[in-house]
Amino acid sequence: MKTWLISISVATALISSGTQAAGEAAAGDATAGKAKVAACTACHGPNGNALVPTWPKLAGQHAQYIYKQLMDFKSGARANAQMGPQMIPLSEQDFRDIAAYYSTQQQTPGTTDPAAAELGERIYRGGNPATGVTACTGCHGPAGAGLGAAKFPRVAGQHAQYLDSTLKGFRTGARANDPNGMMRDVASRMSDEEIAAVSQFIQGLTDWPPDSP
Incomplete structure (x- = not known):
């Protein structure tokens, strides 16, 4: 308990302080983001629906969350050998645009193992x-x-x-x-x-x- x-x-506490933080990704341009995700498709699939189950679906994810994860990959706060190096040449605006794009995409549904x-x-x-x-x-x-x-x-x-x-x-x-x-x-x-x-x-x-x- x-x-x-x-x-x-x-x-x-996080929710109450989240209003200001939410604006971090709000300025993203989904149209611009679409032109920036070509390299992401190999792992995260068309429109952010990863075909390989070891990689996450990004379609329909909250832009604020995606933006934070990309920033964390770049800073090293979230360590990942594949993602980290790819973040180096990208700017915060790139992150906002990419996050905005994926947040507008439709996620494909999944199923649950009855067992x-x-x-x-x-x-x-x-x-x-x-x-x-x-x-x-x-x-x-x-x-x-x-x-x-x-x-x-x-x-x-x-x-x-x-x-x-x-x-x-x-x-x-x-x-x-x-x-x-x-x-x-x-x-x-x-x-x-x-x-x-x-x-x-x-x-x-x-x-x-x-x-x-």
């Missing part, structure tokens, strides 16, 4: 009180739409394989660019089975109608 209350308090649906939904909606795993809905919403102003990403429809590796990266600390260590704290309490199940559930989740702006 204490961990849940702390997570909610941090999330509330993982029950546990995955239970973790996503209710967490695991016994081990202190908080519900994913607190930040990502009941339908997985996330919250752009707070840079909480849309997760609905994302590849399960990418989600699985991302959660394990947070668990080990290999990925550490989450605000106040929120995701690292959650993932550190999750078992491999829970991570696999919730990743499968999210892959088949839909955020329509959206539960957040």
